[in-house]
Amino acid sequence: MMKSVFKMPLLAIALAGFYSQASLAVTLPLSDVIATAQQHDLWQQSANLKAKALAARSTAANTQPDPTVSLGLMNLPTDGFAFNQEAMTQLKIGVNQMFARGDSLQHAQQQLLAEAGQVNWQQAERSAQVALQVTELWLDAVRAKRAMALVVENKALFAEMLAITKASYASALGKTRQQDVIRAELELLQLDERIAQEQQKLETATARLASWLQANTPGAEPVAISIPSDFPKLSLTHGNAFNAQPQLVALLQQHPALHALQQGQKRAEQGIKLAEAQYQPQWGVNASYAYRDDAPTGMSRSDFLSVGVSFDVPLFTQNRQDQWRDAALAEAEMSKTQIQLQLKAMLGQVYAEYANLKRLYERQQRFNSQLLTQSQDQAEATLTAYTHDDGEFSEVVRARSNVLQLQLAELNIHADALKSVAKLNYFLDPNVGQFTGAKP
Numbered sequence: 156m157m158k159s160v161f162k163m164p165l166l167a168i169a170l171a172g173f174y175s176q177a178s179l180a181v182t183l184p185l186s187d188v189i190a191t192a193q194q195h196d197l198w199q200q201s202a203n204l205k206a207k208a209l210a211a212r213s214t215a216a217n218t219q220p221d222p223t224v225s226l227g228l229m230n231l232p233t234d235g236f237a238f239n240q241e242a243m244t245q246l247k248i249g250v251n252q253m254f255a256r257g258d259s260l261q262h263a264q265q266q267l268l269a270e271a272g273q274v275n276w277q278q279a280e281r282s283a284q285v286a287l288q289v290t291e292l293w294l295d296a297v298r299a300k301r302a303m304a305l306v307v308e309n310k311a312l313f314a315e316m317l318a319i320t321k322a323s324y325a326s327a328l329g330k331t332r333q334q335d336v337i338r339a340e341l342e343l344l345q346l347d348e349r350i351a352q353e354q355q356k357l358e359t360a361t362a363r364l365a366s367w368l369q370a371n372t373p374g375a376e377p378v379a380i381s382i383p384s385d386f387p388k389l390s391l392t393h394g395n396a397f398n399a400q401p402q403l404v405a406l407l408q409q410h411p412a413l414h415a416l417q418q419g420q421k422r423a424e425q426g427i428k429l430a431e432a433q434y435q436p437q438w439g440v441n442a443s444y445a446y447r448d449d450a451p452t453g454m455s456r457s458d459f460l461s462v463g464v465s466f467d468v469p470l471f472t473q474n475r476q477d478q479w480r481d482a483a484l485a486e487a488e489m490s491k492t493q494i495q496l497q498l499k500a501m502l503g504q505v506y507a508e509y510a511n512l513k514r515l516y517e518r519q520q521r522f523n524s525q526l527l528t529q530s531q532d533q534a535e536a537t538l539t540a541y542t543h544d545d546g547e548f549s550e551v552v553r554a555r556s557n558v559l560q561l562q563l564a565e566l567n568i569h570a571d572a573l574k575s576v577a578k579l580n581y582f583l584d585p586n587v588g589q590f591t592g593a594k595p
Contacts (some may be wrong), residue, residue: 182381185293189286192367196285199278199355200371206274213267217260223251229445236496239448249443249461259432266425273418279411283571283585285367290389292364296382298570299357302450302563303350309559310346316555317343320548335548342552357382386569389576392584397509406583407501420490423483430483433476436466453470505582508575515572522565530558 183191193199229241238244317339361380368378394401405411445459469476534554540546 170178178392182383185290187388188293188364188368188380189289192289192364193282195286195368195371196281196299197371198281202274202278202281206278207269207275209267213264213271216267217264219255219260220253223253225249225251225443239451242447245445245459247443247445247446247459249441251439251441253437253439256437257432257435259429262425262429262432266422266429269418269422269425273415273422276415276418278412280585281409283581286585287577287581289364289367290387291574292360292367293382294386294570294573294577296360296364297384297386298359298566299353299360300382300384301566303353303357305559305566306346306349306353306564309555309562310343310350312555313339313342313346316551338548342556347533363386382467386573389573389580391512391576392580396583397506403505403583404498404502407498407505410501410582412501413494413497416490416494420487423487423490426483427480427487430476430480433479434469434472436468441465495576501582505579508578508582512572512575512579515568515575519565519568519572521560526561527558527565530554530561534558594595 212533225248227247227249229245229247230241231238232240235537238246317336320335320339359517361382364380365378368380369376393406396406441461443459443461445461447456449456534551534557535552537546537554541548541551
């Protein structure tokens with residue numbers, strides 16, 4: 156008795172403080188929350204730097220190697236170290252330039268550009284994933300807040316029932332027993348515990364949302380978010396695509412995850428061309444100029460100019476070029492398999508989620524059309540019977556608790572259905588923000 160008397164005011168004070176703090180928080184629509192989360196995503200900043208590095212590498216990859224310059228003193232006599240003593244003594248400067256095999260430089264550049272394109276598609280996929288994660292957290296927060304409101308509403312009803320029970324027990328006119336009073340107090344305590352659980356869920360979801368919105372600058376202030384009481388309007392896009400599998404496959408093939416894998420396949424195909432270029436010889440040119448001093452007698456000596464061409468001959472290719480080509484071919488086939496595997500997995504996930512969504516809508520309709528109405532009628536009937544000394548208090552508590560459980564169950568179904576819609580839109584329309592469309 157004493158615990159319930161003191162716990163109720165303390166809980167009311169705690170809830171009042173929580174709601175007063177929430178009222179000072181930032182109120183943003185879901186679309187703005189998603190956009191802010193995507194803007195503050197550090198992963199995107201890292202990917203931008205990686206794409207920039209790959210673009211710079213691609214420019215460097217399509218550049219011929221630097222020439223080699225040599226400078227030497229040749230055939231200097233050791234008996235006097237005089238530069239003009241012997242006719243063979245020369246001061247020689249040479250330049251050697253090697254060229255890449257075939258079009259290997261262009262293929263190497265295209266490889267890096269394909270990898271950079273893969274990073275860009277991975278960024279698009281990451282944005283869609285962030286939108287999905289933020290949406291799910293938002294739905295969790297709204298669900299917890301609405302659940303708290305439902306429990307608080309039912310708590311007020313149980314408080315009225317407790318007052319009626321105490322008055323009846325004190326007057327000793329009805330069939331009210333002491334155990335009925337204790338049962339009512341116990342139900343209130345259990346409702347307090349349920350409110351605390353839902354508040355914990357709300358604070359957890361809100362804190363995780365705030366972490367997405369916090370700026371990435373040192374010492375940035377934490378973001379406080381005000382969660383609305385209503386669910387956002389999320390509806391399935393491309394719902395008609397489930398009537399024809401080719402249309403569904405065509406939509407999935409536009410997903411950034413598959414585009415990223417296709418860029419990986421392009422990179423592997425350039426690897427094949429790069430490996431085939433290794434069968435071609437590598438050419439090089441060299442030129443040198445040799446200076447000779449005049450003879451001690453004053454006779455002029457001619458300088459020398461040399462020009463040459465060099466190239467290697469890829470004869471032993473079995474353990475080198477052949478293996479590189481086989482490895483590149485295997486990687487290209489692996490990339491094709493990964494695309495098919497990813498498409499198959501996404502198709503299975505979409506069908507499973509769509510079936511889950513249809514069942515959730517059916518359950519939601521059953522709750523709204525029958526279960527909630529009948530449970531309310533039963534609760535009112537049992538309460539009326541009890542107040543007229545024609546029923547048991549345990550039946551009143553059971554009926555009222557059943558109403559609350561059904562209300563919370565319907566709330567969970569609603570939230571799960573919206574989550575399912577968000578997941579399907581992630582697969583079929585990853586660029587959508589506030590989803591609109593028709594139910595299946």
